[in-house]
Amino acid sequence: MSAGQAVFSGWMEIADKAMHEEARRRAEEAAIAALVSQYAGTLYRVAYSVLRNASDAEDAVQEAFVRVLRHRDTLHEVRDQRVWLIRIVWNVVLDRKRRMKTRPETDDVAELARVLPAAGLSADERVAAAQHHAHVLACVEQLPAKERQVLMLSAFEELTSVEIASVLGISESSVRSRLFRARNLMAGLLEHTRSLR
C-alpha cells in the first residue's frame, strides 16, 4: 500500500468514526426525548408530592433529566427506566428539600390545599376540605423521615412495594414495616388532634 493510499484510508476511517458518533449522539437524544415525553408527568408528581410547589417540582424534573443526559452513555444498561428515573428525581427532590429547609412548611401546605381538586363542592365545603388536607399533610410532616418517605411513595398507585424499595434503596420487608409504622403513627396523630378539638 502506498503512502497516499494509507493517508486516504486514514481520513476515511476518521470520517466513518465521526459519522458513527453523530448517529450515536442522535440516537441518544431521541432516547432521552422519548423518556421525557413518557415520564415527565410521573416525575413531576413525585417531585410535587415532596416539594409542594409547582415551579420547584418542575425545576427538579429538569435537573433529573439533566442528570440523565450526563449519564446517557449508561442508558442502555438500565433495566427499569421508570424506577431509575423516579429514583433520580427522588434524590434531586430530597437534596432540594434539605436546602430549602428555611422556608416555613405552612406555606407549602396552604398552597397544596389550594391546588387540590375540589370539584362539585360548595364554597364552605371547599374551605373545609382544604383545611382537612392541610391538617393531614401537616401530620405527614411530623412523621419520621423514613416512614414519611415510604408513606408518600405508597400513595403512587403505579409503584409496587418492590419498586418503592428500589427507589429508596432498601429491602421490601423494610418498606412494609416502615409503612405499617407510618400508618399507625398517622392514625395516632390524627386521633390526638381530634381529641384536642
Next chain:
Amino acid sequence: MKTEIRDQRSEIRTSGPSEFDETLRMVARLSPPEGLEERVQVGLRTVSPKARILRWPEALRLENTWMQNLARAAAAAAIVAVVVGGGWGVSSRFQPNQPTSAIAVPPLVTSQGGFSSAGAMRTPQTLNGPVVAHPATVAPETAKPAAKHATKSPARQVKSAPVKTPIPPTVR
C-alpha cells in the same frame, strides 16, 4: 403477571383506605402543568451536548478492549513513575543530618518583664521528725527493752527515734 403486580399493590396498602390516604392519593394524582415536556426538552437542548461524566475524549477513544487496558496500564505506570521520581528527587537533595557528638542546648530565654527564679533550684522537702523538747534521761539498762520492742514495730521506731536526714548541698 398482572395479577401478581396487582396483589403487590393491594398488599402494600394495608387494611382499608384511611382518611389520610385520600389526601395523599390526591397529591399523587395531580396532573402536571401544561407544556411541561416541551419546557424540559428546551431546557435539555440548552445544556451542553458535551456534558458527560468521566468519558474519554473522542481523539483518545480506543475500539479494542486490550488497547484500552494497555492505555490504562500505561497511564498508571506513568503516575507511579512520576510519584517515585519525585520522591527520589527530594530524598537525593536533602541528606539526612549526621549524628552530633554534643547536644546543643538552647539558651534559656526569659520573658521580658516577668519574674525569674534568679538561678535558685528547688530542693525537695525532707521529712522532719518530731523534735523532742526534753530529751529523756533514761538509763541504758532500761532503754534496751524499748529498743528491742522498737525493732519489732518499725512505726514506733520512727516515732521514738527521729531521723534527721541531712539536706544535700545544692548545686549552684
